[in-house]
Amino acid sequence: MQRITAEGVADDRSGGSWKRFIKRHRDALLAAVILTPLIGFWLVVNGFPTMFGFVLGFFDWVGLTDRPSFAGLDNFIAFFQDPLYTGALWRSIWIGALVTVVTQAAGFGAALLMNMPLFGKGIYRTIWYIPAVTSTVATTQIFNLLLSPSNGIINNILISLGKEPIVWQYSVGWSIFWIVVYSVWKGVGAASLLWLAGLQSVDPTLYEAAEVDGAGRMARLRHVTIPGLKPIATFIFITSLVAAIQIYEQVLFITDGGPYSQTEVLVLRIYRDGFWDFNLGMAGASSLIMAILAMSITMIYYRWSSNSDRRTTIPIRGGGASRERK
Amino acid sequence: MSASESRSTRTRGGASRIVAHAVLLGFGAVLLYPLLFMILAGFFTREEFNRTVLSAFPIPDRPTLANYKSLVTGTVTAAVTKYMGNTILRTVYSTLFAVLTSFLAGFVFSRLKFKGRGALFLVLLATQTIPLTIAIIPTYLEFARFPWAGGNDIFVGGTGILNTWWVYLIGGPAMNIMGMFLVKQSLEKVPIELDEAAKMDGAGTLRLMFQILFPLQLPVVAYIAITTALGTWNDFITPFFYTSSDDLLTLPGAIARLSSISSGAGGTINYPLIITLGLGNTIPAVLIFFFFQRYIVQGLANSGVKG
DSSP states (O other), X not given: OOOOOHXXXXXXXXXXXXXXXXXXXXXXXXXXXXXXXXXXXXXXXXXXXXXXXXXXXXXXXXXXXXOOEEOTTHHHHHHHHXXXXXXXXXXXXXXXXXXXXXXXXXXXXXXXXXXXXXXXXXXXXXXXXXXXHSOHHHHHHHHHHHHOTTTOHHHHHXXXXXOOOOOGGGOHHHHHHHHHHHHHHHHHHHHXXXXXXXXXXXXXXXXXXXXXXXXXXXXXXIIIIHHHHHHHHHHHXXXXXXXXXXXOHHHHHHTTTOSTTTTOOHHHHHHHHHHTSOBHHHHHHHHHHHHHHHHHHHHHHHHHHHHHOOSSSOOOSSOHHHHHHO | OOHHHHHHHHHHHHHXXXXXXXXXXXXXXXXXXXXXXXXXXTTSOHHHHHHSOOXXXXXXXXXXXXXXXXXXXXXXXXXXXXXXXXXXXXXXXXXXXXXXXXXXXXXXXXXXXXXXXXXXXXXXXXXXXXXGGGGHHHHHHHHHHOGGGTOSOSSSOOOTTTTSTHXXXXXXXXXXXXXXXXXXXXXXXXXXXXXXXXXXTTOOHHHIIIIIIHHHTHHHHHHHHHHHHHHHHHOOHHHHHHOOSTXXXXXXXXXXXXXXXXXXXXXXXXXXXXXXXXXXXXXXXXXXXXXXXXXXXXXXXXXTTOO
């Protein structure tokens, strides 16, 4: 893909060979100067620990003082034979999918409203986004106060209405319900902002054309907005699904995996293996499985979206700048 | 369009606007309820809070300002002002780091041509999908035990850079790959002719980057800055796992520690204090967001996320 510009040719004739080398490979050299420290730093802080964690998946290493011993695929076999792990994996997927669908549906509805010419739009956006900027540790404690079996706010209200209090923590269904409620509460503002950005990027002349053609509000939504949003919609759903299968903080702080590990998700299992049981081998194996799951979801998306519509996606071949240089 | 028609569309618009206001406000109030509860609970003393039968809007018999005062003076139980200072320092550092590195990397991938550019970019993007949570334990080991960090053996012993500011300097921020992606997408909308014109006028690469292209990227840069600032501001993982001394804790780290220590020891959680710390943590974040929220939408709309 080397392209010799008129300028470059002129320099080839005048400069010395070293100078010529720099001139010709100027872009690559500059890229190396900028990227080497950035990527090096990234490797030390993120890349290396992640790889190290994966490698540990092939070792038995229980306790932080012993030395690890090679275990081959034993950890992975154990993973798929133990319902503790397969159950957690499955819950990560379906709770993640549930959180994604509810959050994005609510976020989309809110974005449609926020996109109207309303007085105080900025205030609404802020109000809806506030849960996202609160500290997870503090707000999950509030949820625990709402749900406490002995002095919980919701139970106090139920009692004052003459109803039986509910011990939410004994019920798998209720526990998961509240985890989903918390996740939606925290995520809906960010989702609505993404949808809002998408709505604002739909070409306004299309709406005008539709209006001229006599399309009503619903017809415009169906024939202009939704087709215009298709690329960003897949992007939003995939990124939020990948994020949602990794939620664990709210599970840790609200149900702690209970009752009887029935609400435990895979990342919480990793956390427990790592910090409570010091079973670093299983933590590493689970990490690798989680990473493969997350990456395959993304890959399927890129594959699919680059077939159907390549505008939003990462330019896989070439790249935008070279297109513009032509 | 006749006058009567335009009037009818206007009134219909007015009615749907009222519905929109009602829905946004109604659900907004539900979303804000936990925060309102926190504000009310902050007026309780620990003793009164623990013996009160909590209602949806608890009002203390003898309200106290002690919790709120401790946010400013740091006098009550914890070195709150120190935590606040640490949180601010960390956030500023990580934000500057993220903005600078995202812009530099985005520039490289949108403006420079070199072999393997597309492949390298894809590899970097792919790493984005690996959950960072799974690196907590290996990062702990790396910080504590690797020779360069001061530990003496990979598998046994050493505390390395744990409990030092290095944890925040190198462990907090990393190259923001999402930011790099957004800058690249947004830079590609700037016509390459602008670069050529600037070069013709004798601008060097640095000048082109920081005086010509950077100002055009302000919406995306603002988006990266806000999301990084909010993320770092609320991050409890780094302080909670890699530090243990009061001198290094941030507000979220302190909240996590207070919740886990008191529940782990079987004691009752000091809810009013935790809640106040949570508020002290939330209010600056809300202000940051409120003043810059329009950049978030603009920044997203300007970059690759759009159709």
